[in-house]
Amino acid sequence: MLHLQDARLFARVAAAGSFSEAARQLDLTPAAVSATLKKLETQLNVRLLERSTRSLRLTPEGEQFLDTCERLLAVWAEGEAQLCDRYCGLQGVVHLSAPTDLASVWLAAWLPEFLRQHPQLQVVLHASDTVQALPRDGLDMALRYGDLPDSSLVARRLCTNRRVLVASPGYVRQHGAPAHPGDLAQHRCLTFFLSGRRHVSWQFQRAGRVLNTQVDGALSATDGSLVRQWALQGEGIAYKSRLDVLPDLQAGRLVPLLTDWTTEDSPLNAVLLSQKMVPLRVRRLLDFLAARFGALDLQDGRGTAATAPPLAALRSEAEAVKI
Numbered sequence: 001m002l003h004l005q006d007a008r009l010f011a012r013v014a015a016a017g018s019f020s021e022a023a024r025q026l027d028l029t030p031a032a033v034s035a036t037l038k039k040l041e042t043q044l045n046v047r048l049l050e051r052s053t054r055s056l057r058l059t060p061e062g063e064q065f066l067d068t069c070e071r072l073l074a075v076w077a078e079g080e081a082q083l084c085d086r087y088c089g090l091q092g093v094v095h096l097s098a099p100t101d102l103a104s105v106w107l108a109a110w111l112p113e114f115l116r117q118h119p120q121l122q123v124v125l126h127a128s129d130t131v132q133a134l135p136r137d138g139l140d141m142a143l144r145y146g147d148l149p150d151s152s153l154v155a156r157r158l159c160t161n162r163r164v165l166v167a168s169p170g171y172v173r174q175h176g177a178p179a180h181p182g183d184l185a186q187h188r189c190l191t192f193f194l195s196g197r198r199h200v201s202w203q204f205q206r207a208g209r210v211l212n213t214q215v216d217g218a219l220s221a222t223d224g225s226l227v228r229q230w231a232l233q234g235e236g237i238a239y240k241s242r243l244d245v246l247p248d249l250q251a252g253r254l255v256p257l258l259t260d261w262t263t264e265d266s267p268l269n270a271v272l273l274s275q276k277m278v279p280l281r282v283r284r285l286l287d288f289l290a291a292r293f294g295a296l297d298l299q300d301g302r303g304t305a306a307t308a309p310p311l312a313a314l315r316s317e318a319e320a321v322k323i
Contacts, residue, residue, distance in 0.1 A: 154271070
């Protein structure tokens with residue numbers, strides 16, 4: 001007979017890709033994890049994993065069994081969450097990852113509001129501009145910018161969004177504003193890192209013509225919030241997500257530049273491990289964030305933010321980096 005804990009352990013080993021990492025996440029010893037997997041294989045009379053000195057790989061039978069475990073865990077988690085939501089409110093911990101600017105500009109205020117509605121919940125916010133792996137880092141959900149390539153994960157689009165070229169009024173008074181993307185070569189540009197590489201090719205489009213403009217500058221950071229802070233201080237021109245600088249634009253602390261050019265799309269997505277295994281507490285937070293981001297006025301002359309359809313309708317939607 002398959003026990004729920006055995007199904008949970010096998011799913012965790014499959015996600016982690018190693019006995020030691022799964023053992024760490026489950027607070028067990030690697031030997032205990034290995035013994036449970038051997039017991040499962042004996043009971044089922046099939047090999048679930050191909051083991052090597054460096055990695056684990058699911059066999060075809062292991063892939064099929066993983067699907068069974070995921071469905072079992074999903075039904076259990078949904079039933080448990082619904083009972084808890086009905087009789088004692090949402091409980092547990094949600095681990096959420098988000099870029100640093102998004103975390104400080106929006107989530108810092110919104111998450112306490114969400115928790116006031118669900119006082120028995122906890123949210124751990126992992127603010128980082130490094131793409132974090134959901135299974136490896138123990139995350140329930142990650143917010144990520146940009147069009148996402150296909151992978152084993154699932155995504156829900158929270159709102160449309162573009163990058164915007166910005167500088168402080170003080171910088172513009174002292175150095176002037178570029179009239180053409182090519183003029184950026186004569187300006188101090190504030191750059192950041194994407195996927196470990198410095199983002200120095202800024203894209204602009206007008207009348208069907210696309211320009212990838214190479215920029216440079218003395219200040220660069222792996223933390224997007226530092227780039228925003230330098231722009232506010234008048235240190236140069238930044239190419240930021242409009243979501244990250246919307247309050248600064250509305251308050252006049254930053255001004256948009258080259259507004260007659262179209263900039264890159266940078267939609268905001270919520271990424272989850274599975275469509276089937278979404279605990280109710282995670283789904284409630286996802287719906288809350290979708291409503292908040294969908295209500296923002298991101299009007300820039302080219303369109304407004306739009307709320308995504310429910311997660312269940314996104315089976316074929318592209319998603320995040322496979323991890």
